[in-house]
Amino acid sequence: MRALLLVDIQNGFCPGGNLPVPDGDKVVPVANRLIDSGKYQLIVASQDWHPPGHGSFASSHSGKQPFEMGELSGKPQMLWPDHCVQHTVDSELHPELKADEIDLIQQKGENPHVDSYSAFRDNDRDASTGLSDFLEDQGVTELDVCGLATDYCVKFSAIDALDMIPGVKVRFIEDASRGITAEGVDAAIEEMRARGIEIIGSEQVLEA
Ligand code: VGL
Numbered sequence: 255m256r257a258l259l260l261v262d263i264q265n266g267f268c269p270g271g272n273l274p275v276p277d278g279d280k281v282v283p284v285a286n287r288l289i290d291s292g293k294y295q296l297i298v299a300s301q302d303w304h305p306p307g308h309g310s311f312a313s314s315h316s317g318k319q320p321f322e323m324g325e326l327s328g329k330p331q332m333l334w335p336d337h338c339v340q341h342t343v344d345s346e347l348h349p350e351l352k353a354d355e356i357d358l359i360q361q362k363g364e365n366p367h368v369d370s371y372s373a374f375r376d377n378d379r380d381a382s383t384g385l386s387d388f389l390e391d392q393g394v395t396e397l398d399v400c401g402l403a404t405d406y407c408v409k410f411s412a413i414d415a416l417d418m419i420p421g422v423k424v425r426f427i428e429d430a431s432r433g434i435t436a437e438g439v440d441a442a443i444e445e446m447r448a449r450g451i452e453i454i455g456s457e458q459v460l461e462a
């Protein structure tokens with residue numbers, strides 16, 4: 255069974271949002287074509303869902319600016335602008351995303367003391383969201399991953415999928431994803447490829 259994981263396609267990561275990914279909104283029409291393709295038996299979206307004052311926010315660390323390194327629970331942490339705060343417009347899925355077709359929305363990033371780039375578990379790997387068990391129980395053998403941002407949440411989600419769902423094949427859909435920096439995207443793609451994740455374009459899904 256083939257599933258699609260749409261990572262963090264939220265207002266906060268699109269132009270006008272609090273942590274905008276360049277051209278982040280451009281993934282929406284591509285994601286919608288994938289959703290409508292009929293190629294997926296299951297469609298899951300992740301949603302970055304931070305409480306106000308989350309420890310990954312620079313504003314929670316005195317004297318720190320966004321995009322500086324800091325520390326969270328004793329570990330190095332990239333400090334972000336306040337973003338995707340629960341129940342704000344910034345945290346909502348992009349309004350043009352075909353949300354009616356999404357079977358499950360997996361929220362993440364609720365623990366103020368640890369960041370959670372992956373849709374599957376916190377960065378310290380202590381707490382899992384339950385998504386890998388759900389996908390395993392559903393019999394998912396092929397998982398396509400795309401969304402925002404390639405160099406953070408998409409990469410960590412794709413690699414964790416491979417590590418946490420027994421026997422799954424994972425593909426990254428490049429044109430349905432955007433990253434924060436060009437260098438970060440190149441490194442993320444290399445890392446995913448090295449781990450055995452196939453890098454594909456949406457046309458490979460649509461034309462299959
Ligand atoms: C993300 C930074 C902080 C992402 C989430 O969705 O890639 N990046 N929170």
Ligand code: ZN
Nearest residue numbers: 302337338363
């Ligand atoms: Zn976040």
